[in-house]
Amino acid sequence: MGIRPRVHFLDKDNILKKIPYSKFDRLLNGDKKICYPQFALQRVKCAVSYIEMQNRQPINIVHCDYMIIPFNNSGNLDINEYQHGKMLMFQATGILLSLDNIVKLQDVKAQREFNNAFTWQASQEQIKAIVDQIFYS
Numbered sequence: 001m002g003i004r005p006r007v008h009f010l011d012k013d014n015i016l017k018k019i020p021y022s023k024f025d026r027l028l029n030g031d032k033k034i035c036y037p038q039f040a041l042q043r044v045k046c047a048v049s050y051i052e053m054q055n056r057q058p059i060n061i062v063h064c065d066y067m068i069i070p071f072n073n074s075g076n077l078d079i080n081e082y083q084h085g086k087m088l089m090f091q092a093t094g095i096l097l098s099l100d101n102i103v104k105l106q107d108v109k110a111q112r113e114f115n116n117a118f119t120w121q122a123s124q125e126q127i128k129a130i131v132d133q134i135f136y137s
Helices: 021-028 080-094 101-118 124-136
Strands: 003-009 014-017 045-052 058-072
Touching: 003 021, 003 101, 014 021, 014 124, 021 058, 045 124, 058 101, 058 124, 080 101
Parallel strands: none
Antiparallel strands: 003 014, 003 045, 045 058
């Protein structure tokens, strides 16, 4: 028994593409060898699901994160845009640490910008497609 991540990209037509987690991890670490030319100059919806496994079979989806991955013109991670998103995320976490109203307002603005530009909400159809991909393929 253990937890394993599964990664799916949703293209502009909402078609799921399963991505090996090792390649996804290398992509987010800026490995130039990881390239998806079909996503060049796009911001691609990504779902990272954490799956409880037993006897190498999925038995439960523990958690799912929905993020947007920016790609550059060659299909690699757009590192500048990705770093901007990380900066917004870290700035937004200051909401709990800040007591100053002006700083707090900046944190709220950063949280809103991060949510709008780097996260997404899956529809019921998209969730069903991800679940079907995990359990039935």
